[in-house]
Amino acid sequence: MIGVMLSAIKILGIVLLVIIGLALLIILMVLFIPIRYKGKIYFKKVPDINLNVSWFFKFLNVNIIYKDRLDIIGKIGWFFKVYSNKDEEDKDTKKEEHLVSEIIQEPIAGKETITVEKTDNNTIIIDNHNKAEDNKQIEELDSQEKRKSKQKKTKEKKMPNEQSKINKIVEKIKDIHYLLTYEENKKVLLMMLEKLRKLLVHILPKKIVGYFKFGFEDPATTGQVLEGLAIFYPLYKDNFKIVPMFYDEIIEVDISFKGKLRVFYAAYVALILWLNKKKIKTRPR
Template structure:
């Protein structure tokens, strides 16, 4: 019985050791196996006519991603074991099915419209009957009645005009008082607008003074000794990453210029700091007079995840950076 239990424990231990070994192997491959990249760019004249190709491979070329820019169009092709993965095929199939359904629906709608038009044409049109009536001739009795009615209308009109004049006097008074009330309301509105403008000006002055105080606090914080130390730490980490990420081989030539001699000289110095020492096959041609950017470049390099992980861990566990972050949060809350 004991032998059986020991054998089971032995098998479980072997399985756990194998699993741990696999996990360690995967972890080591992710950390130390380099991610290789190849950059090829060419520019002469306009940006639309330029070309650029970038390929990134990992795990001895099993996983590869290619991206390119040509004639103003961007291409992106992932590969596994050298075979392309096309995501567009599924989308094209779905679009073809939807287009066929749309065409069928359109044909059905056209057939129904045709049948409706034919049925409307077959309907009988209504016949209009015209009835002619004889024009009545005026009689002498009606003429006398019209004269009497016109006389009575003139008398009624004169009476109504007198009544309207009597009724117009209170209406004129009412209109006069309405005009005075409207003028008073307009004056009140202008006074309220002036008061609101004064309050708004006071608020803007307060906000400007407050923003000045906050800006002064931020500037004092950035000029402190702790900020300088943190800047130096981050600068060292950045240069460490650039040493391991920058390409180890570069070919070609670059003809560049910003139109400003000082800016062109500063950019040239930065390039010589970033580029590796063994960069004899790359020709830098700075132009200190004109604004130019053209050339052909081929760059090869690799990136290891272990360098990124190490830099991230150093930044995360740095005490000065933690203190700096706490003080910055306190400054934001204040």
């Protein structure tokens, strides 16, 4: 009996260890296996966009395609489709068609009724529809009077409320000024901005290939745009060409890019930002 109990405990222990090991393996995979993305954008009068986001050799995969219409397809386990906006649109159209058919089949209601009232000398015919219209007009006049009275009351209450709002805005401006000018806050904020910059560099595409051909009616505008794009030269370098057309009005784009994001690095930066947020001192009251 004791031997059976010990063997059962061993089996339970092994099962628990396997479950814990699998959970740790999944967590490590999520943290260290990068989320990869790649895309292709082509534009010449009509946009043609294709974006793919995947994880673990496309075990999780999302395709976003835009050509005349937007198509989003999500897959899990390489073959199983879990989401498609085409299917959702088809369901919505079927529901609308069903509702329209039900409305058409319903009988027409709300016919006008006429009542006849008899007096001693005359017979009076009364249209109930006209009665209802008169009642509606009376109700509308009553509602207008009520609105006017409410507006008067709100105008009287607005004066102190507006003053309190102005005071709140002034207090917020003082808080922001203290936050940005206090020396210790400056150091913390600069460090946080540096971490955000590194995260942005980590997320941005590592490889950009293609060209961007552009030109405007005014050659000076083309030169200004070229000057602005020159700031981003370290990102695209020699693989991506910018072709200014000073005497033609044209916009043509053909871009292919790849990049990745490690969840571990994003979580690390988020943790540092959260810890340093507590170090920021607010204005003493």
